[in-house]
Amino acid sequence: MNRMKREMEAARQETERFRKRLERLRQNRAMSQEKVKFKTQGKRVAKKLALERKETVVEFLCRDENSRLLPGKKYTVTKNKNKQQRRVLVKPLAELHISYNSEMERQRMLSYRQFVRYCPFYVTRPKASDRNTCACMDHENVKLLSEKLQQKGLLKTSSVSELLSAIVCNPDNMACMYRICAKCCYNEVEVSQPQTEETVVWSQWVRKPVTEEQRTFMNFVKETQNGTSSEMLELFNRKLDGLAKHHFNWLHQAKECRALKDSLKDDEIVVHVDFAENFGCKLNREVQAFHFGGNRRQATVHSCVAYSSDGVQSFATISTDF
CATH class of the missing domain: 3.30.1150 (Fusion Protein Consisting Of Minor Coat Protein, Glycine Rich Linker, Tola, And A His Tag; Chain: A; Domain 2)
Known part of the structure; x- marks a missing residue:
């Protein structure tokens, strides 16, 4: 009887060990x-x-x-x-x-x-x-000045965006970029003071009146200017201050236009119309007087891009330029 009990207990323990081993495997x-x-x-x-x-x-x-x-x-x-x-x-x-x-x-x-x-x-x-x-004339003039100042070691960067961020509290705030914020309206870019007042030469795009044959019209030229480093710094701060509003308007318009295109409804459309430069019409065989004279006809290409919820469609029209 005791032997049978021991065998049954051993079998029960073996079964329990097998069950635990199987549970661990699972x-x-x-x-x-x-x-x-x-x-x-x-x-x-x-x-x-x-x-x-x-x-x-x-x-x-x-x-x-x-x-x-x-x-x-x-x-x-x-x-x-x-x-x-x-x-x-x-x-x-x-x-x-x-x-x-x-x-x-x-x-x-x-x-x-x-x-x-x-x-x-x-x-x-x-x-x-x-x-x-x-290119934008306002951005180009500030870029020309910032590059010259960086070349002279007076500025650490020539990036217009970084320079504007340095003089305003928040470049996304309209009051700051319009220069009416009470905290930053008088801020200027921190620059290293010039050691000498040597003459510096820089370039600027300017609008100048030109008179030809008793007729006056405005012409845009890239003019070379010169002055001291202090005068160039003063001009740079003045132009950068005036650029802030224009820069904010440009970024805001681009952002709103992008948001408008992304949220178009089925019955809405955005049309972007612009004109390209005039193209001179050429013939396969031309007489010399026609080629070098002022007899060449021109054509103006008006380009248009229509944005809708279904996709984008481009158009172009050609008109005679007189």
């Missing part, structure tokens, strides 16, 4: 499945976040205030059979990277290296042949 298998599932979900989340970041960078760099679209039919780039119209950056990538991180939430912030990696292949730095013939 738990380990479940934990392994959970780890695989967690890793898979983590990879999916990371991949989705990387894709969202890339789309955000592409959308940011393709804004009209960050890059300009080249209008020529030949200005295209093809990569992996994907043909796109070229866009040229209007600011350095380092400056655009700072602007991107300043307006994005934390999870979409990027390092400079990753920001450059996400830059689309059709958004490129300007080449020598990419002439900008529609």
Whole structure:
């Protein structure tokens, strides 16, 4: 009887050990499945976040205030059979990277290296042949002065956006940029004081009256000016102060126009109309007097882009220029 009890107890203990071992195996298998599932979900989340970041960078760099679209039919780039119209950056990538991180939430912030990696292949730095013939006169004059001041070692940067941010409380605040804010309306850019009052030469776009054959008209020329470093600093601060309002209006209009295009209803449309420069009409065979004289006819191209909820449609009309 005692022997049978001992055998039954041993069998019961063996069964209990087997049950516990089987339970541990089930738990380990479940934990392994959970780890695989967690890793898979983590990879999916990371991949989705990387894709969202890339789309955000592409959308940011393709804004009209960050890059300009080249209008020529030949200005295209093809990569992996994907043909796109070229866009040229209007600011350095380092400056655009700072602007991107300043307006994005934390999870979409990027390092400079990753920001450059996400830059689309059709958004490129300007080449020598990419002439900008529609530059803003106010921005160009301030840019010419800031570059000269940086060259002389009086400024640390020539970026117009950074210089404007240095003299206002908030570059997104209308009162600050209109220079009516009580805290920052008298602020100026902090510069290193010039050691000597040597003569400095700089360039500026100016509007000058020109008289020809008893007829006076206004002409725009890039004029060379000279003066002391203090005079150039005074001119720079005055022009930068006047540029703040114009810069704010430009960015605000671009932002509102972009928001309007993204929120169009089915019965709404946005039409952007502009004109191109006049084109001279040429013949295959021309007499010399016609080619070098003032007899060549010209044509004006009016371009139009219509934005709707269904997509984008482009138009162009040609009219005779008299």
